[in-house]
Amino acid sequence: MHLPKTFRQISVRRMRQLTEQEIRAAFVNCTKGAAKRLNIPHDLDERPWADLDYFGWRDPQAPDRAYLVTGPDDGPARAVALRCPSPTSWQTRRSMCSICLTTHTGGVSLMVAAKAGKAGQQGNSVGAYLCADLACSLYVRGKRDAGAGGRMPESLTLEEKIRRTVTNLAAFLDKVTA
Numbered sequence: 001m002h003l004p005k006t007f008r009q010i011s012v013r014r015m016r017q018l019t020e021q022e023i024r025a026a027f028v029n030c031t032k033g034a035a036k037r038l039n040i041p042h043d044l045d046e047r048p049w050a051d052l053d054y055f056g057w058r059d060p061q062a063p064d065r066a067y068l069v070t071g072p073d074d075g076p077a078r079a080v081a082l083r084c085p086s087p088t089s090w091q092t093r094r095s096m097c098s099i100c101l102t103t104h105t106g107g108v109s110l111m112v113a114a115k116a117g118k119a120g121q122q123g124n125s126v127g128a129y130l131c132a133d134l135a136c137s138l139y140v141r142g143k144r145d146a147g148a149g150g151r152m153p154e155s156l157t158l159e160e161k162i163r164r165t166v167t168n169l170a171a172f173l174d175k176v177t178a
């Protein structure tokens with residue numbers, strides 16, 4: 001059955017704006033104390049929530065730290081604290097984000113998440129290559145330019161690309177909480 005295009009556009013998921021408290025409460029892989037202290041951007045009101053599949057940011061005071069939060073459409077919001085190795089290791093390499101499949105020269109960073117719970121306390125972690133600016137949602141929607149060759153020409157609809165991004169991210173978060 002072919003659905004009219006407008007219907008398919010409406011069914012694209014939207015992220016709801018989260019409050020600072022909701023974000024802090026959503027962390028699955030750090031202590032409550034750490035979640036209380038970590039830096040959350042002050043301009044949450046000005047973020048493009050309607051175009052986000054997840055909200056991610058880098059810690060302005062600690063460049064090797066990044067955070068992201070998903071949801072809450074598909075269940076409760078989930079947030080993870082990430083560590084990025086020294087930027088010099090990826091600066092000049094051309095590589096692809098494993099979440100949104102955008103290719104950047106020097107704009108993809110290996111991000112490592114401690115696993116949730118006991119496994120994390122024992123030092124277990126999972127890593128993924130992500131857009132270093134955590135703007136996957138904007139690249140997928142063509143709202144941020146990744147430069148020549150950044151996005152493969154594909155026959156997928158925007159909704160399908162968004163769904164793939166959400167699925168890839170959920171799989172990463174499932175590994176963190178497994």
Ligand SMILES: [Zn+2]
Binds near residue numbers: 097
């Ligand atoms: Zn990405």
